[in-house]
Amino acid sequence: MKKPIFISITAGLMLATSFVNAEDTLPLKAVNRAGEVIDAALEAYGGAEAIANLNSVARKSHFTTWATNQSRSPGPPWDENEQMSFSAIDFENQTFVGKNKGSGGGFDFNASQIIKAEEGWNVNYRGGTVTPIAQPDFNTTSGPFIRVTAPLLVKQLQNRRQTSHWLGEVEFEGRPHDVITLVMEVGPALSLYFDQETHLLSRSERVLPPFGQVDYRFTDYETVDGIPFSKTFKLFVNDQPNIIIDIKSTLVNQSIEQHAVVPQDLEMVEAAPPAPTEVELQEVKEGVFLVGSGNTYAMFVEMDDHVIAVGGTAGIPDRIKAMREVVKDKPIKYGVMTHHHNDHVLGVPAYQAEDAVVLTVKEHEAVIRAAATDADSLKLQFVDKKHVFESGGRKLEIIDIGPTPHAKHLLVAWLPSEGILFEADHFPNPTNGYMQPAQDVTKSLAKAIDKRGLDVKIIVGAHSPRIASIDDLRRSLSLNPVNTAQISP
Numbered sequence: 001m002k003k004p005i006f007i008s009i010t011a012g013l014m015l016a017t018s019f020v021n022a023e024d025t026l027p028l029k030a031v032n033r034a035g036e037v038i039d040a041a042l043e044a045y046g047g048a049e050a051i052a053n054l055n056s057v058a059r060k061s062h063f064t065t066w067a068t069n070q071s072r073s074p075g076p077p078w079d080e081n082e083q084m085s086f087s088a089i090d091f092e093n094q095t096f097v098g099k100n101k102g103s104g105g106g107f108d109f110n111a112s113q114i115i116k117a118e119e120g121w122n123v124n125y126r127g128g129t130v131t132p133i134a135q136p137d138f139n140t141t142s143g144p145f146i147r148v149t150a151p152l153l154v155k156q157l158q159n160r161r162q163t164s165h166w167l168g169e170v171e172f173e174g175r176p177h178d179v180i181t182l183v184m185e186v187g188p189a190l191s192l193y194f195d196q197e198t199h200l201l202s203r204s205e206r207v208l209p210p211f212g213q214v215d216y217r218f219t220d221y222e223t224v225d226g227i228p229f230s231k232t233f234k235l236f237v238n239d240q241p242n243i244i245i246d247i248k249s250t251l252v253n254q255s256i257e258q259h260a261v262v263p264q265d266l267e268m269v270e271a272a273p274p275a276p277t278e279v280e281l282q283e284v285k286e287g288v289f290l291v292g293s294g295n296t297y298a299m300f301v302e303m304d305d306h307v308i309a310v311g312g313t314a315g316i317p318d319r320i321k322a323m324r325e326v327v328k329d330k331p332i333k334y335g336v337m338t339h340h341h342n343d344h345v346l347g348v349p350a351y352q353a354e355d356a357v358v359l360t361v362k363e364h365e366a367v368i369r370a371a372a373t374d375a376d377s378l379k380l381q382f383v384d385k386k387h388v389f390e391s392g393g394r395k396l397e398i399i400d401i402g403p404t405p406h407a408k409h410l411l412v413a414w415l416p417s418e419g420i421l422f423e424a425d426h427f428p429n430p431t432n433g434y435m436q437p438a439q440d441v442t443k444s445l446a447k448a449i450d451k452r453g454l455d456v457k458i459i460v461g462a463h464s465p466r467i468a469s470i471d472d473l474r475r476s477l478s479l480n481p482v483n484t485a486q487i488s489p
């Protein structure tokens with residue numbers, strides 16, 4: 001291994017010695033101009049020394065968020081939600097604390113993540129539990145906070161200036177800006193827009209598959225301890241507003257130790273075992289299969305001469321393949337879409353490729369067609385309140401239990417003889433079976449079951465490999481949220 005190192009050192013020396021005479025190539029210009037922009041930015045943000053000494057930042061903020069393609073209705077205007085947030089970072093001690101409290105989509109949350117170098121915990125204040133994090137990662141966990149805090153991005157530029165290139169000059173909001181790149185420890189590169197006059201960061205952009213273009217805007221600067229911080233922040237995804245952050249307070253270079261204390265009054269719970277990484281098939285009852293991996297699962301029901309598939313989350317082609325190893329010769333005649341959210345319509349092209357009829361509600365037609373490979377040739381059938389499949393002595397009911405706090409229309413699959421219910425997004429079912437206090441969505445699911453007098457014995461879902469019992473649902477309904485923590489820096 002010594003030789004390659006020697007070669008790289010030689011190459012490095014050659015580069016250094018020929019540097020003086022280098023002609024002004026495009027890459028060289030890109031590096032040199034980026035260096036000038038970084039130096040000017042450091043000056044504008046209180047000076048290189050102030051940024052080097054910027055060790056800790058704690059901020060309390062109010063978030064307004066829009067549930068793009070994740071609202072109760074299939075189109076805009078998207079549901080608007082609010083949350084309070086507190087974030088604190090300490091670089092020297094590799095400590096990060098992120099607390100969030102709010103609600104959306106029929107779920108309430110009140111939780112925090114604490115990373116202290118090699119140790120980490122997920123604190124669920126609503127559920128009253130603390131779970132150690134198996135592999136805490138300071139860089140990944142603190143990344144989202146750094147990306148919305150301009151002086152911390154400038155600090156990243158200071159430490160990682162060798163990753164930066166100047167991309168060019170652009171007009172942004174009527175003012176000339178220099179655009180330079182930043183490659184952080186984790187994630188795709190950012191393009192940062194610095195105002196040529198103030199040298200402050202106005203905007204940052206990155207492309208994040210599968211979301212698309214994520215666009216960050218920094219506005220309303222205020223100086224805290226000699227360093228300008230933007231007081232409001234806007235995030236757009238594909239030009240649509242996604243998050244507005246209103247900063248309520250900013251503390252600089254103060255100990256954040258007291259925020260990183262793990263609450264002692266909550267129950268310490270072992271982390272749930274990870275879901276399978278390879279596609280697994282479970283036969284829930286004869287001819288009824290739950291197939292999936294990670295956090296996406298579909299149910300396949302064998303009828304007399306065909307199969308009915310339920311669920312449209314990621315990886316449906318692989319789930320069909322796994323099902324085919326057991327049910328070899330029956331075609332998939334129907335694919336049932338539980339609802340219109342963008343992570344639940346990914347299976348439409350797979351069912352279309354199987355020449356199956358896709359079941360949905362009339363209100364979701366446009367979203368389902370847009371998800372298809374060929375919208376015009378997609379075979380659709382609409383469920384009006386309920387559709388019953390019966391063949392070969394098997395009965396499968398598709399029931400619209402909407403409106404729920406999550407979606408105006410929501411299809412569940414119900415096998416009355418087997419007592420099996422398949423649902424999406426209404427019953428969190430962790431792999432260890434440790435139930436949390438019921439969310440509003442779970443309560444609405446329980447109500448729908450009661451109202452229709454369904455004798456449910458087993459619940460399976462689109463996001464869990466675990467086969468739950470009706471007792472799990474009852475247990476969740478019997479627990480009350482703990483909600484001990486307030487967001488305060």
Ligand SMILES: [Zn+2]
Nearest residue numbers: 339341406425
């Ligand atoms: Zn959903």
